[in-house]
Amino acid sequence: EAGVAQSPRYKIIEKRQSVAFWCNPISGHATLYWYQQILGQGPKLLIQFQNNGVVDDSQLPKDRFSAERLKGVDSTLKIQPAKLEDSAVYLCASSSGVQETQYFGPGTRLLVL
């Protein structure tokens, strides 16, 4: 069974630029999560989708971050404009249901200069 795929793996941008991350969850997983992991910290949930609907986006900085999950499969997370403090690893995870085991992708490492 293929795992959660993410791209790109690494991205370096300058502040005020925009960036987008892509996630392809495990086939058949209805729930998809985006986490932000700052160096030395645990992952923090940014947004959770159930199929193509948003379940929880309470910790998403909506003035600069946006996410979508078209057709309930792939998802894209965008940052516009980026700030220095957005430097982090962005992890995508998926699960078969809301309370089921979450499987994480390898993450996208973002550096904002």
Next chain:
Amino acid sequence: QKEVEQDPGPLSVPEGAIVSLNCTYSNSAFQYFMWYRQYSRKGPELLMYTYSSGNKEDGRFTAQVDKSSKYISLFIRDSQPSDSATYLCAMRGGSSASKIIFGSGTRLSIRP
């Protein structure tokens, strides 16, 4: 005060030693407790999952939860160099709307 506190380490032990990793938490609503292992430049992977208080054993790994003290532990017996990773504790409440709250992780190194 953070909801979940975890000593960041690093913790370095010789191969074959018993490792003890711990977390404390403040939210009494947490009911599900997890330990994730994260290798360098990889995503976290679920290692142990327990509900409420008690012990759970899986091979060389034992998870303990003491809800009265708001304290959880992970023990690794006969530690191997391949166990070298960052270990994240995580927990959530009982409702379907509860999100997982992670600790900051403990970096563990097993010396051959």
